[in-house]
Amino acid sequence: MTATAYKSGSNLEKILSEGRFAVTGECGPPKSTDVTVIEEKAKILKGYVDAVNITDNQTAVVRVCSMASGYTAQQNGLEAIMQMTCRDRNRLAMQADIMGASTLGIKNVLCLTGDHMSFGNHPEARGVHDLDAINLIQMYKDMRDEKKFQCGEEMEIGPAIFIGCAENPFADPFEFRALRLKKKIEAGADFIQTQCIFNVPKFKQWMEEVRALGLHKEIKILAGITPLKGVGGARYMQKFVPGIDVPQDIVDRMAACEKGAPSQAEGKKIAVEMIKEFAEIEGVAGVHIMAIEWEIAVPEIVEAAGLMPRPAVA
Amino acid sequence: MITAERKPFDEIIELVGDKKKILVAGCDTCVAICLTGGEKEAEILASELRIKAGQDGRAVEVEHTAAIRQCEWEYLDMIAEKVEAADVVLSLACGIGIQSMAEKFAPQIVVPAVNTNMLGMPQEHAVWLERCGACGECVIGETAGVCPVVRCSKSLMNGPCGGSHDGLCEVTTPQKEDIECAWALIWERLKAQGREELMYVNRPPKNWSKSSSGGPRKMVREEAKPV
Numbered sequence: 001m002t003a004t005a006y007k008s009g010s011n012l013e014k015i016l017s018e019g020r021f022a023v024t025g026e027c028g029p030p031k032s033t034d035v036t037v038i039e040e041k042a043k044i045l046k047g048y049v050d051a052v053n054i055t056d057n058q059t060a061v062v063r064v065c066s067m068a069s070g071y072t073a074q075q076n077g078l079e080a081i082m083q084m085t086c087r088d089r090n091r092l093a094m095q096a097d098i099m100g101a102s103t104l105g106i107k108n109v110l111c112l113t114g115d116h117m118s119f120g121n122h123p124e125a126r127g128v129h130d131l132d133a134i135n136l137i138q139m140y141k142d143m144r145d146e147k148k149f150q151c152g153e154e155m156e157i158g159p160a161i162f163i164g165c166a167e168n169p170f171a172d173p174f175e176f177r178a179l180r181l182k183k184k185i186e187a188g189a190d191f192i193q194t195q196c197i198f199n200v201p202k203f204k205q206w207m208e209e210v211r212a213l214g215l216h217k218e219i220k221i222l223a224g225i226t227p228l229k230g231v232g233g234a235r236y237m238q239k240f241v242p243g244i245d246v247p248q249d250i251v252d253r254m255a256a257c258e259k260g261a262p263s264q265a266e267g268k269k270i271a272v273e274m275i276k277e278f279a280e281i282e283g284v285a286g287v288h289i290m291a292i293e294w295e296i297a298v299p300e301i302v303e304a305a306g307l308m309p310r311p312a313v314a
Numbered sequence: 315m316i317t318a319e320r321k322p323f324d325e326i327i328e329l330v331g332d333k334k335k336i337l338v339a340g341c342d343t344c345v346a347i348c349l350t351g352g353e354k355e356a357e358i359l360a361s362e363l364r365i366k367a368g369q370d371g372r373a374v375e376v377e378h379t380a381a382i383r384q385c386e387w388e389y390l391d392m393i394a395e396k397v398e399a400a401d402v403v404l405s406l407a408c409g410i411g412i413q414s415m416a417e418k419f420a421p422q423i424v425v426p427a428v429n430t431n432m433l434g435m436p437q438e439h440a441v442w443l444e445r446c447g448a449c450g451e452c453v454i455g456e457t458a459g460v461c462p463v464v465r466c467s468k469s470l471m472n473g474p475c476g477g478s479h480d481g482l483c484e485v486t487t488p489q490k491e492d493i494e495c496a497w498a499l500i501w502e503r504l505k506a507q508g509r510e511e512l513m514y515v516n517r518p519p520k521n522w523s524k525s526s527s528g529g530p531r532k533m534v535r536e537e538a539k540p541v
Binding site for chain 2: 086087091113114115116118119127129130131132133134135138139150166167168171172173176179180182183186187195242243
């Protein structure tokens with residue numbers, strides 16, 4: 001395949017289009033202008049993931065913006081997947097930002113609705129929600145492929161971006177979740193990262209629906225993994241985080257370990273087991289490891305899962 | 315209907331300031347039905363103000379009245395005399411009624427005694443739920459009679475998002491517990507109607523220029539104008 005045949009030419013796109021099992025990571029920008037936070041996280045993840053998600057005011061808490069942090073990550077040798085939420089920007093800003101990101105060399109974007117403002121540190125903020133994530137995917141695809149702004153006006157050079165989206169197989173109504181992924185594919189999504197998976201049987205059930213609709217052939221699916229650090233986190237997610245489904249057996253496994261190193265080792269072990277299991281599922285093209293504020297665990301997990309060395313693509 | 319909640323008493327006291335002749339003006343339409351701003355509530359607020367003035371040792375004159383609708387000029391004529399005699403009018407009408415009063419009786423000072431909050435309906439006695447965002451381009455013909463603009467916390471045109479669980483929205487606060495997920499409801503209703511294919515198609519971005527984003531709106535019905 002020649003370079004011009006790629007939509008974006010990103011490392012992630014190349015790895016996925018070659019049919020290699022992809023590994024992406026996640027990196028949350030700091031709540032201050034300390035650029036070393038991103039630099040340090042990039043150093044840890046570099047070489048162990050093919051690209052890294054740079055979150056966009058995740059959980060509606062203000063942080064350094066995903067475009068600047070994505071640029072910093074790339075300056076430090078780690079390809080960025082810039083997250084973009086519909087919560088904080090209208091269609092003008094989202095088009096301006098993707099063009100700006102493109103001029104800075106960012107080649108991947110993840111289109112999200114965004115957690116509601118009420119969860120974050122500015123609950124009095126006005127939510128924008130001019131577009132939803134599906135509208136956003138379509139808008140970016142039209143900018144890239146048709147060289148058209150959302151209003152229909154033409155541009156000379158569109159942003160060369162690999163367009164991602166998220167989907168939560170554990171949200172309700174379950175019977176609509178694979179159909180919603182289909183809508184995102186129709187809008188123009190190239191890859192999808194799922195919500196973090198703990199309930200493996202339910203994820204497999206969702207993948208069955210995805211395959212029944214033939215969607216795995218139309219989009220690259222990366223299964224979401226969050227390594228658990230301890231039983232506290234597992235219980236918290238089980239009880240309080242909507243859309244995350246933590247089965248009791250996972251909680252019990254974590255509870256059976258002593259706090260600290262034994263617990264962390266078990267968390268990483270579960271993550272490795274899951275990666276190996278997901279790699280066997282037809283239609284899973286890679287994994288997305290969200291080691292939230294625990295980036296240091298990622299190299300060991302990727303290594304233990306047998307995913308090293310990461311492929312070098314031209 | 316338009317619903318409103320009375321402002322905290324301390325805020326009302328501050329808005330009235332040191333004015334001596336106060337008229338508390340209720341409105342006997344929407345805000346009366348939601349038990350916030352009808353004649354009865356105007357009378358109660360007037361009493362509270364008199365008691366407070368008595369406690370503070372201030373001599374004030376507080377009267378109350380109510381218009382059938384504060385949002386229509388002709389009903390305001392009926393209370394004009396009382397309004398003009400006051401130093402300040404404390405209106406219990408919705409934001410529309412308060413502005414009608416302020417315009418009709420300018421430069422009379424008219425201040426709100428309520429916070430207007432939504433276009434809603436009584437779900438059960440003494441419980442009101444938001445139902446319409448007056449967005450100027452109604453889509454509920456395709457969403458099984460459920461408004462995604464105000465009943466989805468993120469105004470999604472293509473829901474439900476990943477926060478929908480057990481038919482509920484991810485936004486759940488002590489004040490707003492058990493918000494229904496509008497899109498879960500739309501899905502269930504469309505299925506019951508045998509029209510779930512309406513959820514399979516991608517709805518385009520909404521035209522917000524027809525909402526308040528397009529600037530203050532004006533509606534003219536030429537055919538209804540007097541000849």
